[in-house]
Each structure stands twice: as C-alpha cells, then as structure tokens.
Amino acid sequence: MQKVLIDTDVIFDFFFDRKPFSDNAAQILALCESKEIKGYVTSVIISNVYYLLKQTATHEKVVENLIQLISITEVLTTDKAIINKALNSKFKDFEDALQNFTAELSGEVDLIITRNTKDFKNSSLGIMTPENYLKTKNASR
Secondary structure, three states: OOOOEEEEHHHHHHHHOOOOOOHHHHHHHHHHOOOOEEEEEEHHHHHHHHHHHHHHOOOOOOHHHHHHHHHEEEOOOOOHHHHHHOOOOOOOOHHHHHHHHHHHHHOOOOOOOOOOHHHHOOOOEEOHHHHHHHHHHHOOO
C-alpha cells in the first residue's frame, strides 16, 4: 500500500471546495477512506486547517471536519529535530520544509501529494500533484 503525505494545499482544496482542484482532493481523500492508500497529514497541517476553517465556521463544525480527516489519515508529529532541519534547509517556504522533514524523518511516507511541486524540489521523497497521482493510480488499475 502506498503511503502518502497529503500537503496542506490539497486539504484546503477539499475543505474550501476550491475549484477545479477540489475534485482531485476529494478523490485522494476517498482513496484514504477506502484504504487503497495510507494517507498522512502532519500536526502542522491540522493546526493550519483549524485556524483557517475557524474563520468561516464555528468551532464545533471545524472540530467535526478535523475529526473526519484524522479518522481516515494518520497524523505525523513535528519535533525539535524536524524544526531544526527545516530551519537549516534549502527550502524557501518554512511550512513546506516542516511538512517535508516530518514526512522524511517519519520513515513512513513514500510520496508527498501537493500542488506546489516546485516548493519540494529539495525533497528526497517522491512528489506528485493530485492530478498526476490519480492518473498514475488509475492507469495501474
């Protein structure tokens, strides 16, 4: 089973129904729910999603959404070693560095699914857009 980190932008695409990207995001999460892939998010993603969803919904609704998300994904934690690695990396975006090194150092993740592939050019993991990942997945069926 493929193990994928679902980046913040993909999660936002789903929750905010950002067209045309939300359909692919929903399909990725559906693959997690059906256990065709093992999806991961980070504690940083959960925090960011809570913060932004809270601006448009009640605390209770946001919590309900996050409970649904973590029921179909695993949550990787970010610690001091990961933060230090991110701070001292060649990544231009600190949040992307946190996601990357949380995934890399977990030893659990094979691939990061993100729409911002250029921001992960320094990653040692595979990087794919949701669209390309789904095309590849469908081609192998």
